[in-house]
Amino acid sequence: MRFSALRILKEGLTGNKGWSAHWRDPDPKDEYDVVIVGGGGHGLSTAFYLAKEHGITNVAVLERGYIGGGNVGRNTTIVRANYGLPGNSEFYSHSLKLWEQLEDELNYNVMHSQRGIINLFHSDGQRDAFARRGNAMVNQGDDAILMNRDQVRDMIPYLNFDSLRFPIYGGLYHPRGGTARHDAVAWGFARGADQRGVDLIQNCEVTGINIENGKVRGVETSRGTIRAKKIALATAGRSSQTAAMAGMRLPIESHVLQAFVTEGIKPVIDHVISFGMGHFYISQSDKGGLVFGGDIDFYASYASRGNLPMMEHVMEAGMSLMPMIGKAKVLRSWGGIMDMSPDGSPIIDKTDIDGLYLNCGWCYGGFKAVPGSGFSYAHLIATDRHHEPAARFRLDRFQTGYGLMDEEATGSQHNLH
């Protein structure tokens, strides 16, 4: 089934009876070449690129819940390539380029909207840091414009420019940044992978990893044993649990991150705006809701729900930045489990166990990485060689101390990544 304007018109005129399911619902086979654990954005995009780029289609994605039920359907949908450090810079740049062709590639409307991101700065020192970051972005071939206070005021006049405590000095504008509809991204990759022969198995929890003589043999699941030549973990917030099934202890802590959406209001916020004096970022969805988020709750947890103190903290930051949002009623809030790495950068690597691959450590920022991560992880699984833009996402950096990518220079303080 292909989507097209003509098809939508035809279905609209004939009662929408001709649509078929976006993907099959197969029973698991006894054996696959590759089993991907986790049907989030990263697992699904990995399956898609394994099939598309490498012709590897005897693949199953095993998902304990339902497609889109994890962080991929819980995030604040910000997509950007505004990193400064070698390693992150080329990876996110590559990912953004994939985003820009994703809808054509998937034949799916993921509502990718390059509405621009403005990161505000509030001191001379922060301006210097943002200037450095902007130069790194431009050197990487991405776009960055350093704006002064008046330019920011022209663009987003509704911010609190009179705040004495948090004066706005200017902003780093990244026009190609923006948002995408999160669950549509999961559905688009799921459909694309399924069309190429990948089995998507929902309600199938992996409970054990079978290893013999240092090599993977398969997985134990809630739907029986499945043999596999290669196993690729892509379980985001539950990475420590799934890696433990292979006897590995990861340098990952799981923390809750909350998000909030207000009732739908008329269009008011045209961009993604990020406060520089606290963790607060906001955009407006196409339905009109103001979508915003902030810091992680300050404790490790596997609960996909947060607590009131952080809610209050985020609301306070929002009110400091743009007092007008106080008039909007919050409709919903939710949480997701973040896989926080010590340096705030991800891991895409082989492990010491033959045939076992690892993808995790996405912290707050793994949604924008979905295409790039899937592309690079698929390359690694198919060729056993690192894909160049992701070559620095090595697990052993936490053992050797060499090659750490601490983008925010905050050490291992998770709430500051």
Ligand SMILES: Cc1cc2nc3c(=O)[nH]c(=O)nc-3n(C[C@H](O)[C@H](O)[C@H](O)COP(=O)(O)OP(=O)(O)OC[C@H]3O[C@@H](n4cnc5c(N)ncnc54)[C@H](O)[C@@H]3O)c2cc1C
């Ligand atoms: C509130 C919030 C806001 C965010 N905002 C942004 C943002 O604006 N921009 C951005 O870039 N990133 C953002 N992120 C981060 C981003 O959503 C995540 O980094 C990313 O989605 C993680 O990768 P994933 O999609 O593969 O994770 P998930 O969707 O969580 O996928 C992992 C899957 O593994 C499954 N799984 C776990 N254990 C097992 C098992 N034993 N067997 C089978 N399946 C298993 C889970 O059920 C889950 O579906 C945000 C996250 C949250 C929670």
